[in-house]
Amino acid sequence: MVRPSLRSRTKKRRHVRTPGGRLVLRVMDKKHDYPKCAVCGMPLQGIPRLTLKEERKGVKMPTRAFGGYLCHRCLKLGIKVSVRTRA
Incomplete structure (x- = not known):
């Protein structure tokens, strides 16, 4: 038992x-659910579903800016907005 x-x-x-x-x-x-984008909630590309033990062990995140936190669309939009406000 x-x-x-x-x-x-x-x-x-x-x-x-x-x-x-x-x-x-x-x-x-x-396994936990896919990690989601902080802005739109879309599942992030390049990060697999993992168990809690595998998450603690560590997984290689995408190496671009905000990799593992924002999806590519939200990052692109954020960069455009920040460049427009500076100019």
Whole structure:
């Protein structure tokens, strides 16, 4: 019997065959949703869905300005607005 916190139906379950030939139930971590743009809420490109453990481990974000925070459209619009206000 698994521990009580893993008995919840919100956990993802998978049957896995072990090298010894037994079929065991593994309780898997669910992946979080895609990261979203801070302005428009659109899912960000280039960042995969990850579990909490993988998120803490770190994932390489896009190297452009505001990569992993803004989508390309909102960034483009923001740059245009900032250039227009300076001129």
